[in-house]
Amino acid sequence: MAIQLKSVTKAYGTGEVQVKALNGVDLEIKAGQFVVVLGPSGSGKSTLLNVMSGLDRLDEGKIVIDDYKIHEMEDKALTKFRRNHVGFIFQQYNLLQTLTVKENVLIGARLVDDPFDVDQLLEDVGMDAHAVKYPFQLSGGEQQRVSIARALVKRPKMLFCDEPTGALDESTGKNVLAILQKLNRSYNTTVLLITHNASIAALADVVVKMNSGKIVDVAKNTPIDAKELRWSE
């Protein structure tokens, strides 16, 4: 899916204590691109993800994803949009602790009419051997892989990843990124990944840098293979 942002503004608070988390952001992402958003804490990265995915509302501007005018959509329509087109991956995995690995993925599959085969997807992310385990029996990297499988099972056209490797060590982080890269290439899924870790930018087709609610740089990049990534914090 192609994404287009025009003069997007989002503020929190009112009056003197008002903080502009996004201040006139313009951005274009083509379908199937792997985009990495870099920036320090408070730069507006998470807010950008929130408004693009329809989790939060923008104050001004326009967000158009393919034919969907996100800025005009009601809650109900946004829910349907997320359900059919968007996958999320979080830093803390956010798995349901009461369900097994497979059941967590089945929850994602339940959302659409034509999901991927759950067993196949678990195999793709290397979790087929752990299908009946509960999240607390898994390592952080394994949980994140389940989270990825849950996000992808519904064949999303876009994948929003908020610090997906933030809680992982280098080796595990690289594995997770490798899976994301593979899925991006295999299924032409648009990936928007937010991170503090500048080295991850090497995987991106486009690198977006943010500061104080503004995009300060957009650079095209020739991505390297995740296994070749030089990890730095």
Next chain:
Amino acid sequence: MFFKHVTRTFARQWLTVLMLGVLLVVSGFIYSVMSLSVSALKEASDSFFVETNQEDFSLTTRFHITAQDLESDLGCSPEVQTPLVTLYHEDFACYEAVIESRRNMIEAAYQNIRVEPRFYKDTYIMVHDARHRSRILKDMNEMNLSMIEAGEYPESGEVAISRLYAQLNNLSIDDELMIGSETFLISGFVLFPDYNLPIFEHLYMFDSANQTFILMADSDFESFDATEHVEFAGIFDGEYDALAFETEMFSLLFVEQVVLTENNPRSGAIYAELDGSQALGLFLSIMIAVIGMIIVGVMVSKTMSEEKRTLGVFKALGVKPIEMVFPYLVAVFSFAVVALSIGYLFGFLLAPLMQSLYLRFYLLPEAEIGFLASNALIAIVLPTVIVVSLTFWRLYRMVHPSPILLIEPKMFKVKPVKAIWFKKLLSKFDILSVLQGSILIRQWAKVSVYVIGVFLGLYLAFLSLGMRDVFNRTMHGYYGEHFYESTVYCDFSDDCDSAGHEKGIEISVFANEQRATLVGLDADSEWYVLRNRAGESVVPKVSEGIVISRSFSDLTGLDVGDDIEIQAFGETMTLEVSAIAHVYPGEKIYYDRAVMSLLVTGDDQFFNRLYTESRVESMGSALIVHRTEMIEQLDDLNVWYQIMIYIMVASSLTIAVIIIYLLSILTVESKYYELSLFKVLGFNNKEISGVLLGGYMKINVVVFVVVIPVVFVSFTVLTRMLVAMFGIYFPLSIGFWDILFAGVLFGVVSLIGTTHAKYVVKKRSLQEALKIYQV
């Protein structure tokens, strides 16, 4: 600083805290208003009964000469069946000799008893153009002494009357009062310990506005123009066996009725009534308190769950657990003490009103309501100790883990073993059903609290609905059913003419070792109505066996087809229960009048009641009670009684609603994490509600379905317990409309609760929610 934090934490949850406060206030109120009013009344009544030397029993004797009377040396020879009233007028010395002889025979019939005749005359008084009943009592020497509440003991030409009657008819001391054809001056207000309850032989004549007893000087009593009646009052000087005593008394041919003070609503049953009220109040209060504890537990637990991170930070900074816990304890302690004290204060202020409601029913001395340490202890201190202890326990357990675990709490570390069997059970269901079940199982402790809380809340609602119509069921409905207008009491009159009226018999008997009233009815009676629960007439069933009242059935457990053993007319009969009449007042059993008559007189003509189709104003000296008047009086009384009941009903329902509402909010809000995650993933509201609330909706339905049979069974048990323990009949009962009402109320409250909870969740940013609740 800690205190400030705690105060703000509670302030954030002002609605929950407010409702919890209402719960505690109502709890303290119900207990104190019931307990204070009844305790004071009971204490004053105890002294009153001791000071006036209340009778332990009373005997009604035949109003004519019996063969046994003639066995004594009377110094005269009246003929058998000579009415005492005739003897009174024609040979007063002989009349006195008969009374003295009966007194001696009674004292000789059972060991260690003292007996004294109680003389009285029934007449009418005219007040503000209204004709009211009155009973003039001659003061006794040894027992049942009069007590002047206000004013002076009456001299000649003066009378003392009931204070309540005077109040209700705007009469004051020194006012004139027309009694019969004579005018007297009211010298004071008087109470008697034997006739302090309903008078005129009728157990349910509670109306103090239209009748009064009167005390006058002995000389005035002797000369007053009305028929003199006599009963015998007695006192036991030691232990006694009720059955043996009554058997001995009934061996005397002239004894018609034996009434023990301890189980007679006319006098002694006031103890039981007061005890019963106290017990009912206590039962409700304990129930409310238990429910309150559960809610406090849920609230503290929830509040603390949200505080875990803060507590972890405090702990990491080196704050001791007790330093963290202390401010919460102080806050909870202060809150509980203030709320319960407010409830206690309301109870204290309204206790006189409650007492005045009691005094509409019972002619007892007014009692000053003062501070009772034991009452305050139960109403304030005890619940406070429990609430604070519970809070301490929850808090201490909560702050025990390491700071890291508090700051970054794990959902759980142990494999949910309990869920496995359940999940296997659900494995064939949709994944959302599996999730729904898993969430419930994982949070089994919270779910249990929810189930118990909702169960108790619903039970409380049903309990209050069950109490709502007790008065109608017990009395009003009973009188409203019949088609006769007047009941003529012919026990003491030979002037009863049965022509054109239906005959009846009423006598006191033992049935299955329980005191009961045996009522003789003609099987073809058209005016005396008895119906079973289905509404079918069961009067014809008196010819097939014994018909028993619902109250007697509840008391004894007897059902249709069971045998009943009746001791009457000097012999024991075993009869089969042919039907149960949906009648509550009194322990009544009904039998064929003609058969009873044969046992009494050898023919089928005997009766001591007449039921008349139209109003009969007089029939010789017989006492007449009019049904419509009774209903009017009951309607009047009903207003007061209903006020009492509605206070209880409103309090209970308020509590029930608060409980269910709070539980709904707290339970749904605790699913904040799952709610948020599902929204982010793209589940719509309907699906989320299905997963997170659907389980609770199913629980609600199950609890509602389960609570109904529990209510029915427990009402039967409670009714029997109250009868067995306190001698009061309080038939709790619910019907279809009560169930429907409770169901709708339950549904609406749950819906409001969940809607409110969802609204709270919706207000927050979903992304923030995920970060707060990240696992």
